[in-house]
Amino acid sequence: MxxxxxxxxxxxxxxxxxxxxxxxxxxxxxxxxxxxxxxxIAVVFILVCGFAAAAFVGAGPGTLTIVVAAAFGAYMALNIGANDVANNMGPAVGANALTMSGALAIAAVFETAGSLIAGGDVVSTISGGIVAPSAVAGPGVFVWAMMAALIASSVWLNLATWLGAPVSTSHAIVGGVMGSGIAAAGFAAVQWGTLGQIAASWVISPVMGGAIAAVFLAFINRYIKDAPDKLAAARLWVPVLIGLMAGSFTAYLAMKGLRKVVDVSLAQALLLGLAAGVAVWLVFLPVVRWQATGMHNRKRDLKQLFGLPLIVSAALLSFAHGANDVANAVGPLAAIVHAVTSMDAGDKVAIPLWVMAIGAFGISFGLLLFGPRLIRLVGQEITKLNQMRAYCVALSAAITVIAASGLGLPVSSTHVALGGVFGVGFFREWEEERRARALNLRKGKPVAADERKRRKLVRRAHVLGIAAAWVVTVPLTALLSAAIFRAILFLV
Structure with a gap:
């Protein structure tokens, strides 16, 4: 008791x-x-990269400079993984085609593979001709200019990730190089035509990506989702769409991701894409018929047919991103290594394998350690995605890059992918509004203002915040880089 x-x-x-x-x-x-x-873990990785650089370069008068540059190169790669890779994996995670852990694992493997297998072996020392090399007064000044660009772009990517804004890595690098180049050699050294093209891409990239994604979503809605016999329509059109995706990614990888392995023209890439697309279409005709067996004639079941293609597209986007963008990310580090070891600031610089490894593994570590936040934002917080909508975003990214390359237009993969997410969301808003008006017109009453407001399917705060981050990336990194360059010259 x-x-x-x-x-x-x-x-x-x-x-x-x-x-x-x-x-x-x-x-x-x-x-x-x-x-x-x-x-x-990130700090340990940065220190390991610094020590590895010292081991690869060996003792010498410029070893300390290379070690510091390698540390900041590792810091840059970590921030790219935390920020930029979200655009490839976000739609698949948001559509529940992949879990977060699965997306992180796939992205880490394919980003690393793309970097090491097909990463660019030559890069312009001034990130695509932004500043004339002859205008920089000697290798010493050039080294500090590249160091300032590397630090500035890394810091901005870190800040953008903390603010929850996916931004373009290439634009951050360009802004950093431009700022330090102006501080080192004056405004006349800048190739303003290239800068004008980059500014144009702020509009071109998201608009093209959004428009193409919206067109594909409209096609799927009309010919598959809203068809009287949805399963029959799916058996006809889903293999075609999967073949189109396969062909687009084959051309995309051949033209953008495999330059180190094989050099192909646009026409050759398109022919390869056509062959791959037809082959995959023929393979998936019986596969989709088998998948559709036992399904009900409803929209919910149709989404399952897009799950596997969406996962494959996310993996291929990661491979292409690793192959195409890592060289730009580690470009300043490679330029510093070349300038210090050869005392030359030439137009073209070969990227050593250990520098590419820093970029490849740094991106993977950054993605695993800090990437989930922006993956959730891209996939879940801007607009609601399912397998069909996310598939349209992925397909739009590949087609937009191919079309822009054929037209000679500069595009950012980050802006294209997010433009696809925006395009899908705004198209759904327009479609909901159109259907509501048609329904209320039959009932003889207008759509109420509060009801129209409830149908906003894209979060405006995210759209405005991301757009603002895009616009300020180049000028902000330029100003920061110029200030860091002046501070370095003062200290040394």
């Missing part, structure tokens, strides 16, 4: 409260510890 006394009961209640406080404290400590562990 004593164990049920009021005193014992009060003691148990007190013990439960204490245990609850301890559990709350443990969960809070775990939440605090996770980001600290990630930051700790």
């Amino acid at each position: 004593d164990e049920f006394s009021p005193t014992k009961i009060n003691q148990w209640k007190t013990l439960d409260k204490d245990l609850g406080r301890i559990a709350l404290l443990e969960s809070a400590s775990a939440a605090i510890a996770r980001p600290r562990v990630a930051i700790g």
Whole structure:
């Protein structure tokens, strides 16, 4: 009987409260510890890269400079992984075709493979002709200009990730090189025509990506989702769409991702894409028929047919991103290594394998440690995605890059992918509004303003915030790079 006394009961209640406080404290400590562990691992990676650079270069008068540059190159790669890769994996995660852990694993493997297998082996020392090499006064000044560009672009990517804004890595690098180049050689050294093309891409990339994604979503809605016999329509059109995706990605990888392995023209890439598209279409005709067996004639079942193609497209986008963008990311580091070891600031610089490895593994570490936040934002917080909509975004990214390359237009893969997400969301808004008006017109009443407001399917705050980050990337990194360059010259 004593164990049920009021005193014992009060003691148990007190013990439960204490245990609850301890559990709350443990969960809070775990939440605090996770980001600290990630930051700790990132710091260790940066230090390892610095020591590895010293081992590869060997003792010499410029070794310390290369070690510092390698550390900042690793920091840059970590930030690219945290920020830029979200555009490839976000739609697949948002559509529930991939779990977060699955997306991180696939992206890490394919980004690394793309970087090391098909990464560019030559890069312009001034990131695509932004600043004339002859205008920079000697290799010493050139090294500090590249160091300032590397630091500035890394810091901005870190800040953008913290703010939740996916931005273009290439634009950050371009802004950094431009700013330090102006500080080193004046405004006349800048190739303003190239800068004009980059500014134009702020509009071209998202508009093209959004328009193409919206067109494909409209096609799927009309000819598959809204068809009386949805399964028959799916058996006809889904293999065609999968073949189109295969052909687009084959051409995309041949033209953009495999330059180191094989050099192909646009016409050759399109022919390869056509052959791959026809082959995949023929293969998937029976596969889709088999998948559709036993399905019901409803929209929910149709989404399952797009799951596997969406996963494959996300993996291919990651491979192409690793092959195409890592060279730009580690370009300043490669330029510094070349200038210090050869005392020359030439137009073209070969990227050593160890420099590419820093970029490849740094992107993977950055993605695993810090990438989930922006993956969720791109895939879940801008607009609601399912397998069909996310498929349209991925297909739009490949087709837009191919079309822009054929027309000679500069595009950013980041802007294209996000433009596809925006395009899908705004098209759904327009379609919902059109259907509501048609329904209310039959009922003889207008659409109420509050009802129209509830149908906003794209979060305007994210759109405006991301667009603002895009616009300020080049000027902000340019100003920061110029300031860092002046500070370096003052200190050395």
